[in-house]
Amino acid sequence: MSIRIAExxxxxxxxxxxxxxxxxxxxxxxxxxxxxxxxxxxxxxxHLVGLMRPDTGSVLVDGESVPDLGRRDLxxxxxxxxxxxxxxxxxxxxxxxxxxxxxxxxxxxxxxxxIRGRVDECLALVDLEGMGERxxxxxxxxxxxxxxxxxxxxxxxxxxxxxxxxTGLDPVTTxxxxxxxxxxxxxxxxxxxxVTHDMTSAFRVADRITLLHEGKARFTGTxxxxxxxxxxxxxxxxxxxxxxxxxxxxxxxxGP
Amino acid sequence: MPDFVMRxxxxxxxxxxxxxxxxxxxxxxxxxxxxxxxxxxxxGPQLVPQLARIGVASVPIALFIATFTGIxxxxxxxxxxxxxxxxxxxxxxxxxxxxxxxxxxxxxxxxAGRVGANISAELGTMRVTEQVDALETLAYDPLxxxxxxxxxxxxxxxxxxxxxxxxxxxxxxxxxxxQLLDMSSPEFVKGLRLLFEPWDVWFAxxxxxxxxxxxxxxxxxxxxxxxxxxxxxxxxxxxxVVIASMIILCLxxxxxxxxx
Numbered sequence: 001m002s003i004r005i006a007e008x009x010x011x012x013x014x015x016x017x018x019x020x021x022x023x024x025x026x027x028x029x030x031x032x033x034x035x036x037x038x039x040x041x042x043x044x045x046x047h048l049v050g051l052m053r054p055d056t057g058s059v060l061v062d063g064e065s066v067p068d069l070g071r072r073d074l075x076x077x078x079x080x081x082x083x084x085x086x087x088x089x090x091x092x093x094x095x096x097x098x099x100x101x102x103x104x105x106x107x108x109x110x111x112x113x114x115i116r117g118r119v120d121e122c123l124a125l126v127d128l129e130g131m132g133e134r135x136x137x138x139x140x141x142x143x144x145x146x147x148x149x150x151x152x153x154x155x156x157x158x159x160x161x162x163x164x165x166x167t168g169l170d171p172v173t174t175x176x177x178x179x180x181x182x183x184x185x186x187x188x189x190x191x192x193x194x195v196t197h198d199m200t201s202a203f204r205v206a207d208r209i210t211l212l213h214e215g216k217a218r219f220t221g222t223x224x225x226x227x228x229x230x231x232x233x234x235x236x237x238x239x240x241x242x243x244x245x246x247x248x249x250x251x252x253x254x255g256p
Numbered sequence: 257m258p259d260f261v262m263r264x265x266x267x268x269x270x271x272x273x274x275x276x277x278x279x280x281x282x283x284x285x286x287x288x289x290x291x292x293x294x295x296x297x298x299x300g301p302q303l304v305p306q307l308a309r310i311g312v313a314s315v316p317i318a319l320f321i322a323t324f325t326g327i328x329x330x331x332x333x334x335x336x337x338x339x340x341x342x343x344x345x346x347x348x349x350x351x352x353x354x355x356x357x358x359x360x361x362x363x364x365x366x367x368a369g370r371v372g373a374n375i376s377a378e379l380g381t382m383r384v385t386e387q388v389d390a391l392e393t394l395a396y397d398p399l400x401x402x403x404x405x406x407x408x409x410x411x412x413x414x415x416x417x418x419x420x421x422x423x424x425x426x427x428x429x430x431x432x433x434x435q436l437l438d439m440s441s442p443e444f445v446k447g448l449r450l451l452f453e454p455w456d457v458w459f460a461x462x463x464x465x466x467x468x469x470x471x472x473x474x475x476x477x478x479x480x481x482x483x484x485x486x487x488x489x490x491x492x493x494x495x496x497v498v499i500a501s502m503i504i505l506c507l508x509x510x511x512x513x514x515x516x
Contacts, residue, residue, distance in 0.1 A: 046389070050392075051393070071397070076395075078394070078395045081393070083389075083390070086386070087385060087386065089385060089387050089389065089390040090387075090390075091382075091387055091390070092387070102394050103395065106395045106396065151394075
């Protein structure tokens with residue numbers, strides 16, 4: 001297993017967001033964690049790159065315990081992980097090319113011409129050729145997400161973490177992003193972890209899907225297993241039925 | 257215990273915890289920034305742009321304020337001194353007050369607004385749009401990349417801006433004395449030199465170095481702590497200006513008590 005999360009607990013004040021979440025992702029696979037907004041998916045993802053520390057539980061990536069890494073080891077570890085942010089988080093004072101090359105400047109042996117070549121390669125991979133000199137404010141939502149993906153893959157990471165990669169995109173652009181996620185797995189061989197509330201996207205990109213419910217992994221299975229599952233909460237989420245999801249069916253109530 | 261006793265006690269307790277927690281976080285930021293100084297490869301390339309943004313871009317507003325302060329000082333000194341002591345004391349008052357107090361403090365307070373709010377809003381926006389997290393995932397230390405160059409630029413550029421402001425303030429006071437007060441240049445210069453001490457200039461430099469560190473440091477502190485979108489960014493900028501101005505005035509009194 002390349003990613004192994006066990007009994008992860010995280011609370012913010014009195015609010016317990018993760019209550020013993022566990023997950024394993026094997027090398028080269030793409031896993032999706034689904035759940036409604038505010039269920040703790042992004043919080044979970046941030047634990048995997050050391051942006052947050054768990055209250056209790058373990059987060060192992062490649063056998064390394066992420067919360068226990070010191071500052072220097074964490075910087076070294078992060079070179080193996082690409083993170084695609086929900087709203088791209090592009091540096092708005094820099095051009096797209098500067099954004100994509102930002103991580104490469106920290107790597108030993110990367111001079112300006114080599115960085116320029118790699119930036120062009122990454123932009124081509126996400127179909128943004130010729131956009132390098134533009135600023136983030138000049139791009140559409142879908143283009144920003146692709147630029148964020150180009151930045152994440154620039155240093156050839158072994159892992160890619162996607163935080164809501166298709167949120168706010170139209171169906172066509174969503175398909176384009178999904179195709180890119182699959183391309184990252186198939187052509188670059190990266191291990192992916194996608195957090196999303198978009199079930200169509202999750203079915204399309206994931207080898208295994210986990211439902212995050214009340215801070216725990218409620219169900220994990222292949223897309224086919226998820227479709228066939230009889231679990232009411234999972235069916236409620238997949239079918240978008242609040243009655244099933246919140247366990248209120250038959251009480252004439254449809255929501256919290 | 258009755259409610260009317262418990263409520264103020266609870267409020268005071270919460271306030272104390274909040275203040276202590278802020279002091280603790282400020283200390284962590286300070287220690288982290290000092291530690292980040294060793295990453296010169298990260299902050300070095302950012303320094304020149306920050307020197308320009310924090311220092312050079314602040315010169316026009318600092319000189320504008322100094323010009324009018326010099327004019328007003330000259331006129332008010334003449335109004336106060338006429339008929340009591342010789343008018344060349346206008347030069348003494350303009351020189352001494354511009355160097356010891358108004359040059360550094362007015363510039364410091366102005367830059368708390370211009371520079372402090374700017375840093376806080378910029379870093380705050382980066383925080384709420386996850387750009388600071390993105391820096392970390394790209395193996396950059398945000399303190400080395402964002403805080404160190406700004407604080408160094410503040411420490412280097414504030415004294416330069418203050419010295420320019422002091423000079424322009426004195427020159428504008430001098431010009432006012434010549435044009436509006438029927439004073440001659442030798443009279444004004446006589447007053448200017450009468451009680452001048454080179455230490456006055458060093459005093460202004462020391463003060464402005466501390467103001468530079470405070471304005472940039474407070475701006476970075478509140479900027480990096482920003483939460484909850486645009487409202488949070490606005491709140492951080494306001495807090496920066498208020499807290500930095502208060503610290504500047506406290507430091508002003510501290511330096512006067514310890515160095516004069």
